[in-house]
Amino acid sequence: MGFSVGVVGAGQLARMMIGPATELGIDISVFAEADGMSAAMAASMVGDLGDASALRRFANGVDVVTFDHEHVPLEVLHELANSGIKLHPAPEALLFAQDKLAMRARLGELALPMPSWARVDSAAELTAFIEDHGGQAVAKTPRGGYDGKGVRVVSRGEDVASWFDHGPVLAEELVRYTRELSQVLARRPSGEIALWPVVESIQQGGVCAEVIAPAPRASRRLQVEAESIATAIAENLGVTGVLAVELFETADDRLLVNELAMRPHNSGHWTIDGSLTSQFEQHLRAVLDLPLGSTAPRDRWSVMVNVLGGPASGTVPDRYPVAMAGYPDVKFHEYGKASRPGRKVGHVTVGGEDLDDVVARARAASMALTD
Amino acid sequence: MGFSVGVVGAGQLARMMIGPATELGIDISVFAEADGMSAAMAASMVGDLGDASALRRFANGVDVVTFDHEHVPLEVLHELANSGIKLHPAPEALLFAQDKLAMRARLGELALPMPSWARVDSAAELTAFIEDHGGQAVAKTPRGGYDGKGVRVVSRGEDVASWFDHGPVLAEELVRYTRELSQVLARRPSGEIALWPVVESIQQGGVCAEVIAPAPRASRRLQVEAESIATAIAENLGVTGVLAVELFETADDRLLVNELAMRPHNSGHWTIDGSLTSQFEQHLRAVLDLPLGSTAPRDRWSVMVNVLGGPASGTVPDRYPVAMAGYPDVKFHEYGKASRPGRKVGHVTVGGEDLDDVVARARAASMALTD
Numbered sequence: 001m002g003f004s005v006g007v008v009g010a011g012q013l014a015r016m017m018i019g020p021a022t023e024l025g026i027d028i029s030v031f032a033e034a035d036g037m038s039a040a041m042a043a044s045m046v047g048d049l050g051d052a053s054a055l056r057r058f059a060n061g062v063d064v065v066t067f068d069h070e071h072v073p074l075e076v077l078h079e080l081a082n083s084g085i086k087l088h089p090a091p092e093a094l095l096f097a098q099d100k101l102a103m104r105a106r107l108g109e110l111a112l113p114m115p116s117w118a119r120v121d122s123a124a125e126l127t128a129f130i131e132d133h134g135g136q137a138v139a140k141t142p143r144g145g146y147d148g149k150g151v152r153v154v155s156r157g158e159d160v161a162s163w164f165d166h167g168p169v170l171a172e173e174l175v176r177y178t179r180e181l182s183q184v185l186a187r188r189p190s191g192e193i194a195l196w197p198v199v200e201s202i203q204q205g206g207v208c209a210e211v212i213a214p215a216p217r218a219s220r221r222l223q224v225e226a227e228s229i230a231t232a233i234a235e236n237l238g239v240t241g242v243l244a245v246e247l248f249e250t251a252d253d254r255l256l257v258n259e260l261a262m263r264p265h266n267s268g269h270w271t272i273d274g275s276l277t278s279q280f281e282q283h284l285r286a287v288l289d290l291p292l293g294s295t296a297p298r299d300r301w302s303v304m305v306n307v308l309g310g311p312a313s314g315t316v317p318d319r320y321p322v323a324m325a326g327y328p329d330v331k332f333h334e335y336g337k338a339s340r341p342g343r344k345v346g347h348v349t350v351g352g353e354d355l356d357d358v359v360a361r362a363r364a365a366s367m368a369l370t371d
Numbered sequence: 372m373g374f375s376v377g378v379v380g381a382g383q384l385a386r387m388m389i390g391p392a393t394e395l396g397i398d399i400s401v402f403a404e405a406d407g408m409s410a411a412m413a414a415s416m417v418g419d420l421g422d423a424s425a426l427r428r429f430a431n432g433v434d435v436v437t438f439d440h441e442h443v444p445l446e447v448l449h450e451l452a453n454s455g456i457k458l459h460p461a462p463e464a465l466l467f468a469q470d471k472l473a474m475r476a477r478l479g480e481l482a483l484p485m486p487s488w489a490r491v492d493s494a495a496e497l498t499a500f501i502e503d504h505g506g507q508a509v510a511k512t513p514r515g516g517y518d519g520k521g522v523r524v525v526s527r528g529e530d531v532a533s534w535f536d537h538g539p540v541l542a543e544e545l546v547r548y549t550r551e552l553s554q555v556l557a558r559r560p561s562g563e564i565a566l567w568p569v570v571e572s573i574q575q576g577g578v579c580a581e582v583i584a585p586a587p588r589a590s591r592r593l594q595v596e597a598e599s600i601a602t603a604i605a606e607n608l609g610v611t612g613v614l615a616v617e618l619f620e621t622a623d624d625r626l627l628v629n630e631l632a633m634r635p636h637n638s639g640h641w642t643i644d645g646s647l648t649s650q651f652e653q654h655l656r657a658v659l660d661l662p663l664g665s666t667a668p669r670d671r672w673s674v675m676v677n678v679l680g681g682p683a684s685g686t687v688p689d690r691y692p693v694a695m696a697g698y699p700d701v702k703f704h705e706y707g708k709a710s711r712p713g714r715k716v717g718h719v720t721v722g723g724e725d726l727d728d729v730v731a732r733a734r735a736a737s738m739a740l741t742d
Binding site: 003016019020023024025041042216289292294296315316317318320321323324325328331332333337 | 372374387389390395397411412545662664665667669686687689699702705706717
C-alpha cells in the first residue's frame, strides 16, 4: 500500500524531495544529523551517521533508503545492506562517490577520459608528480572533500604535507579547461536511464554559483559524448538514483571527468522549474524502481543562480517583498538555513528565450535576496 | 525572521500547499479535523473546527491563518479575528463563500450577472418560483453544500420539503448553459491581483472531472468579461488569497456567476504544472501579502483530469508502475486518501500543443490510475 522512502541526511537535497514526494503520495521520512536542519520538517529521527543500529531502526520503517550526501561510513552502509535493507545507491556504487582514489582507478579500468592522476603517499611523491606535470597539480583528499574543501592547487608537495598524516592523497593534472559542464541522469535498479541535457556550471571559489541549461554552444557531438560517459559510469558502477558527472571541457574539445555525485546535485536544481521532471522527483522514482519521467526542458534556456551566504541580517525570506516585486517570473527557493559567508542558503531559477536576458534576471534576483 | 502560515483543514488543498511552502522557506502548519488526513504531514494540531480556543492556540503560533475549506463556523472566525488573529480571507469576505444567499444578495447589489434567484422559505414558495421559471429550478441549501451535495434540480417544491426544516433555501433559475468556466485569481490584502486565464471545467455528477486551460474558443471579449467579473467580486467582497469564480456560459454569449470559492480550487490544479506560479504558491504569497508571481502559462494547453474514486483495490500509487511507464510526460498527483466511489483521490495534468492529443493522454493516464 503506497511507497515510502527514507532519506539519510537532512540538508537541502532531502528538503527538496519533500515537495515531489508529497505530490506523488510517497511517504518521505528523514534521518537528521541534528535538530533544526534544512529538511527538519520530514525528520522522523535525529541521530549519528555512524550509529548503525539507529539507522537500522530508521530503515526498517521504509521501503528504501537513499541519501542527501556521501557521508555515511561505508562499513555502516555494508552492515545495513547485509541485514536486508534496500539502499539506493548501494554501498558498492557509493564507494566511488566517497573515495576519489577508488573512483579514478575504476574510471581508468573503464578507459573513460579524465585528467592524468596518481595516488601519492608522501610530499616527495607529490612533488615528483608535480614536476612531471608542468610544475603545478591539484591535490585532493580522497574522502570527505566537497565544495572545494580538501582540494588545493599546489606547486610543491610540502604545501599539503599534513594531509599525508591521514593517508594517501590523490594527485591530478591541473587541467587547463575552458569551462565546466555537468551531465545529470537517473538510473533505476532495473536499468532504465533518463538524462537531462548537459549543462554549464560556473564555479566561484570552488562552489557552484550558476548553472546554464542546456550548456550554450554545446554541439551534438559534445552532448552525445557527455551522455555516453555518464551512461557508462552509471551502468558500470551500478549507480541507482540520480548521478551527476562533473566534466571539464578542454580547449582541444575533449571532455574529462572531474567528480561524481550519486544524489541530486546543485547542477540539477534548474530541473525543478525548468524540466518536466525534476531531479528530486526523478530520484524518488528511480530509487523506488518506478518508471522515470520525461526530462524534456520547459524553456529554451534555464538559468539557476545560487544564493550564497544570505543577507547580512535576517533571512532570505525577509527579502521577498522587494525581490518578488522586482522579479515576478523568477522561481525562488530557500533552504531554511542561517546566513553564513559562502553557504548555499537558496537558489533562483529563470527560464526564457534570450540567454543574456535570462542570465541577467537570475543574477539580479539572486542578489536581491542578499542585499 | 521568516514567514509562517497556518492552514485550517487538512484536505488535499492544504496538502498541495506543502510543496511550495517548503520551496519558499515558509513555515506551514495545519489544523487537522482528524488524524491521518491528506495534509497530516504538516499537522501541528488535531481538533474540532468549532473549538475556538484550540484554533486560537493554533493561530498564535503563526503569522497568518488561512483555510482548506469553508467549514469553520463564522462566529468562531469572528471570535478569532476579534482577538487580533490575522485571517485571510477575513470572515467578512468568507461569509459570501459560506452562505449562498448572502452571496447572491451581494452580487445583486454589485449588479453582476447571475441566474435569477430568490430566497424561499417554504415548499410552496419554491413551487411558485419554479412555476415562474419554466417548470424547473435549482434548489440549494445556503450553507455547507459543495461538489453537488445540497444542490438539486427540482420541478416541485415538495421534492426538497425536508430542507426547509433547517431554514431558508436558495432557488435559482435552471440555466441552459453551453459550458462551465472558471476564473481563478489571487488578491493580496494590499490590493494587488493576479489572474490566470479563464478555464473550461467539465463536471460529471456535480463533481469537477476535467479542466482545460485556457478555455477553448474563448474570445478576447469572454476573457475580459470573466476577468472583470472576478476582479469586481474580489475587490468588493474584500477577498484575500485565491478566489475561484465558477461561471456558466450561455448560448447567447453571456457569463453568469454560479459559485464562489475563497481558497485554491479544483479548477486551478492545472497551475501546479501548467503555470509559472501555481495557485498554491500564489495563495501563500497572497495571504502573507507578498508580491504575486507571474501567472503565465507554461504550455499552449494544459489539461487536468481528476482521479475519482481510486482503484478497486489498493491505492493510486500502486498503479504507478503501469501508469508512469505509459505516460512519462504526465504529472501525477495523489492525495493520500483511501479509495471511495466518486471521491477525489488525485489528479493528473498534461501540457502540449495539440488539444485533442493532450485531452486524450490526460484521460488515459487518469484511467490508468484506477483500472
